Amino acid sequence: MKKYNYLILIIIVLVAVFFRIYKIQEYFNFSGELGDNLLDIKNIWNGTRSTLIGPPTSHPWLYFGPLYYWLLLPVELIFAFSPLGAGFLGTLVGTIIVLVNYLIISKIYNQKIALISSFLMSFSPLWVDFSRDSRFYFLITLLFYPLLCLMTKKEKINMFLVGIIVGLMLNLHYSAVIFIPVILILKKDIKRFISGIVIPLTPLIIYDGLRGFSMTKNILIWFPYRVAGFFGLYPKNNFSLASFQGSLNSIVKLFGNTLTEQTLLWPLLIVVSLFVIIFHLRNRFIVITLIMAIVAVVIHGDSPLHYLLPIFPIPLILYSLFIEKLAVNNIGKIMAILLLVTFMTSNSWIRFRLPEITYDRQIKAAQEIIRQAGGKKFSLVRVGPNDQFEENYSQNYHYLLWYSGNEPVEGQNLKFTIIENNRDILIIKS
Numbered sequence: 220m221k222k223y224n225y226l227i228l229i230i231i232v233l234v235a236v237f238f239r240i241y242k243i244q245e246y247f248n249f250s251g252e253l254g255d256n257l258l259d260i261k262n263i264w265n266g267t268r269s270t271l272i273g274p275p276t277s278h279p280w281l282y283f284g285p286l287y288y289w290l291l292l293p294v295e296l297i298f299a300f301s302p303l304g305a306g307f308l309g310t311l312v313g314t315i316i317v318l319v320n321y322l323i324i325s326k327i328y329n330q331k332i333a334l335i336s337s338f339l340m341s342f343s344p345l346w347v348d349f350s351r352d353s354r355f356y357f358l359i360t361l362l363f364y365p366l367l368c369l370m371t372k373k374e375k376i377n378m379f380l381v382g383i384i385v386g387l388m389l390n391l392h393y394s395a396v397i398f399i400p401v402i403l404i405l406k407k408d409i410k411r412f413i414s415g416i417v418i419p420l421t422p423l424i425i426y427d428g429l430r431g432f433s434m435t436k437n438i439l440i441w442f443p444y445r446v447a448g449f450f451g452l453y454p455k456n457n458f459s460l461a462s463f464q465g466s467l468n469s470i471v472k473l474f475g476n477t478l479t480e481q482t483l484l485w486p487l488l489i490v491v492s493l494f495v496i497i498f499h500l501r502n503r504f505i506v507i508t509l510i511m512a513i514v515a516v517v518i519h520g521d522s523p524l525h526y527l528l529p530i531f532p533i534p535l536i537l538y539s540l541f542i543e544k545l546a547v548n549n550i551g552k553i554m555a556i557l558l559l560v561t562f563m564t565s566n567s568w569i570r571f572r573l574p575e576i577t578y579d580r581q582i583k584a585a586q587e588i589i590r591q592a593g594g595k596k597f598s599l600v601r602v603g604p605n606d607q608f609e610e611n612y613s614q615n616y617h618y619l620l621w622y623s624g625n626e627p628v629e630g631q632n633l634k635f636t637i638i639e640n641n642r643d644i645l646i647i648k649s
Contacts, residue, residue: 224330224334227334228318228321228334228337231317231321231334231337231338231341232314232317232318232341234338234341234342235313235314235317235337235340235341235342236310236314238341238342238347239309239310239313239314239347239350239351240307240310243303243306243307243310243351244303244306244578244579245573245577245578245579246351246572246573246574247302247303247306247351247353247574247578248351248352248353248574248578249302249306249574249578249581249615250352250612250615251601251605251608251610251612251613251614251615252354252612252614253302253305253352253353253354253615254302254613254614254615254616254617254618254619255274255275255609255610255614256274256287256288256291256305256355257295257300257302257305257614257618258614258617258618258621259274259288260288260291260292260295260300261300261618261621263288263292264292264295264296264300269426270285270288270289270422271285271422271423271425271426272284272285272422272423272426273285273286273287273288273355273390273423274287274288274355276393278437278441280433280434280437281434281437281438282423282426282434283355283390283391283392283393283423284389284390284391284419284420284422284423285390285422285423286358286387286390286391286419287355287358287390287391290308290358291304291305291308291355294307294308300622301622302578302615302618302619302622303578305353306351306353308353309349309350309351309352309353309354309357310350310351310353312350312357312358312361313346313347313349313350313351313357314350315361316340316346316360316361316364317337317340317341318337319361319364320333320336320337320340320364320532320535321333321334321336321337322364323364323365323367323368324336324337324536324539326368327367327368327371327502328536328540329543331543332536332539332540332543333539335538335539335542335543335559336532336535336536336538336539338559339477339478339535339538339539339559339562340535342562342563343476343477343478343535344476344477344478344479344480345472345473345476345477345531346477346531349525349528349531354525355391355392356391356392356394356525356528357528358391359388359391359392359394359395359528359529359531360528360531360532362384362387362388362391363388363529363530363531363532364532365384366381366384366385366388366398367504367505367532369381369384370402370405370504371502371504376406378402378406378408378411378412378415379411379412379414379415380415381402381406381412381415382411382412382413382414382415382416382417382418383415383416383418383419384415385398385399385402385412385415385416386415386416386417386418386419386420387419388529389416389419389420390419390420390423392525392526392528392529394512394515394525394526394527394528394529395529396515397508397511397512397515397529398508398529399416400511401504401507401508401511404507405503405504405507444456445518445519446518449518449520456520458520459520461521462520462521463517463520465520465521465522466516466517466519466520466521466522467517469516469522469523469524469526469527470513470516470527471485471489472485472524473524473527473530473531473534474488474489474492474534475488475489477531477534477535477538478534478538478562479562479565481565488534488538491537491538491541492534492537492538494541495537495538495540495541495544496509496537499540499541499544500537500540505533505536508529508530508533509530509533512527512529512530542555542558542559545558573642575604575639575642576603576639576642576643576644577642580642580643580644581615581616581619581644582619583644584616584619584637584644584646585616585619585620585622585623586623587646588616588620588625588635588637588646589620589623589624589625591635591646591648592625592633592635594625595633596625596628596631596633597625597627597628597631597633597634597635598627598628598629598630598631598633598634598635599613599616599617599620599627599634599635599636599637600613600634600635600636600637601613601616601636601637601638601639602636602637602638602639603637603638603639603640604639613637616637633648633649634648634649635647635648635649636649
């Protein structure tokens with residue numbers, strides 16, 4: 220690698236760190252879901268929750284694997300169980316991915332494409348937001364790169380290792396299941412591949428086995444039921460324009476938000492992606508994975524953006540290939556530089572927006588409840604966005620109250636109601 224490339228890479232990493240860590244306490248998005256994860260970590264440490272399972276899914280009968288919790292627990296011990304420990308883990312992962320992207324892409328393509336894609340990732344609204352959100356499924360993007368490296372090798376591939384990587388991904392989110400048909404289409408060593416998948420999922424399999432494999436049975440029913448619903452063979456989860464639009468919006472947002480939140484530019488970015496796929500891309504693994512992911516989210520219906528996490532790096536690679544092809548002469552180089560500068564500067568102010576309810580405000584609310592409770596036990600109710608979910612989506616406050624020394628207990632005469640409205644919090648004691 221040329222010496223000046225080291226300097227460029229260092230600058231890219233510093234840009235990535237800045238966007239991910241700048242005023243992290245102020246911009247930290249401490250949601251009810253993350254609060255629920257941290258309550259699990261607290262209970263694991265207290266010995267009241269199994270270490271064989273990870274975060275719950277949207278289905279009450281199904282859990283992810285324990286990989287994320289195994290990573291988060293030592294981090295929380297270092298940070299003395301502060302919620303910001305999870306935030307710093309997201310920042311660390313988000314920064315490491317920039318470096319891993321450079322190393323893998325330079326090996327598969329070249330250093331120029333590697334530098335361009337890492338630079339785009341460093342300020343990408345999509346990548347920065349997911350890094351700051353610090354959710355467990357974001358780690359899938361890190362595992363995409365060793366899988367990409369293995370699947371694009373010209374020599375014989377270690378399919379057992381490929382299976383282990385996919386198994387690790389499935390620990391973090393079941394959307395990674397799209398890689399199984401992709402790999403089976405491209406490679407034929409099924410036994411070694413499947414045996415590799417089982418290894419990282421062993422703790423979850425043991426947990427499920429002790430309970431009569433109830434999760435496995437439900438999954439085996441759920442997949443055909445979802446497909447049958449899509450094709451109208453089952454009365455639920457049928458295809459509709461609304462569900463299709465929801466999935467399509469996520470696909471468009473993936474390709475657009477990778478570079479900019481200026482939606483007027485999104486159609487252009489999608490056209491660029493199609494151009495690269497048709498005329499420049501020779502990587503069958505990327506093309507088939509992209510197609511499989513899009514088909515999967517459409518069949519699922521109304522799929523949220525994070526269901527596309529397994530293919531998050533693909534738009535970056537496509538845009539980088541386009542910019543590299545553009546910069547073939549002096550005029551092209553000037554245009555490429557102008558594009559990079561335009562995308563970066565057009566996003567910088569948007570990225571520093573506060574969550575609806577800031578972390579500092581949540582801390583003050585917890586402290587106020589502790590003060591008003593005066594050491595007495597109390598129960599907690601929350602009213603606000605997403606309060607239709609379990610525990611009224613109040614797990615972040617539940618965790619902060621435990622962290623502050625007085626954890627809520629159900630069924631108490633003393634009750635506090637937290638009402639979130641217009642970026643403010645109202646506390647009602649009853």
